Amino acid sequence: MAETLNSQYENYAKLTAGRTRYLELGSGPPLIMLHGMGHASSANSFDYVIEPLSKHFHVYSMDMLGFGLGDRSIKDGPTFSLIVDHIREFMDVKNIPKAHFVGHSAGGWMSAILAYESPDRVDKLVMLCSAGMNVAVSAGVGHIQEIPSLEQLKERAVSGMADNSKVTAEMVDQVAAAQFAALNSPGAITSLDPLLQQMETPEIRERYLLQRRLPFIKSKTLVVWGVGDRMDPYPTWTDEYEALEGDMSKSTKPWTIPNAQHVLLQTGHGPQLESVDETVELLTNFLRD
Secondary structure, X not given: OOXXXXXXXXXXXXXXXXXXXXXXXXXXXXXXXXXXXXXXXOHHHHOOOHHXXXXXXXXXXXXXXXXXXXXOOEOOEOOHHHHHHHHHHHHHHOOOOOEEEEEEOHHHHHHHHHHHHOHHHEEEEXXXXXXXXXXXXXXXXXXXXOOOOHHHHHHHHHHOOOOOOOOOHXXXXXXXXXXXXXXXXXXXXXXXXXXXXXXXXXXXXXXXXXXXXHHHOOXXXXXXXXXXXXXXXXXXXXXXXXXXXXXXHHOOOOOOOOOOEEEEEOOOOOHHHHOHHHHHHHHHHXXXX
């Protein structure tokens, strides 16, 4: 298998539910980064921001349980509960009592559940285009029957962007290569079936939605999304952002953590690729403040 970008930082940890890969670099306060949903998703989702962030933080970008280049065949999982507990166990094994968290999409969902369940383990929390408030499953999330080609992955990498002017052809090639590597891990095609079953079953999905949890999260939180993000509640928040002066607790969908900061970017669902410098500056300023 060809090396992915940042493979020099690659490590593996054998945990109770399965072996997980993570990228580790830098020094300073611990920062755990969790990627989004999808058979192709992995720790490499943050490839372009981890090195700049490592100047200030000890960065751990994880493959969540059942994703990426770790074990893809998990007994009775992955599920919401197993994934969140896997993150806690990773912290235990790495001797991380407490960490900052940056979670993208489903990674934001898992980070918020962890902050709700284990407030002593989460310092500051960044929910980057976070899932978990959308009652319906997002378009594009589901089972797959075959592995897309590299060319298809390249097309998908730019299709959801609001502005791809800052994204080079080389970046798109590297993103597609990392996704292709994850998709070709043994068992990848069926690896997420248990989690998808939970996400697609309304009465089970409701148990894990964030709306009832958000008011009780104590971590200082930054919520970030892009103007092109079509996942609920972001279209509503985008429409209301200016009139509410960024205070989304006053929104018609006031699904917020108390005293959270809210920032609207001119991006789609992936600011960490679409606007690297702006994302790094935003995260660094918030986490170091």
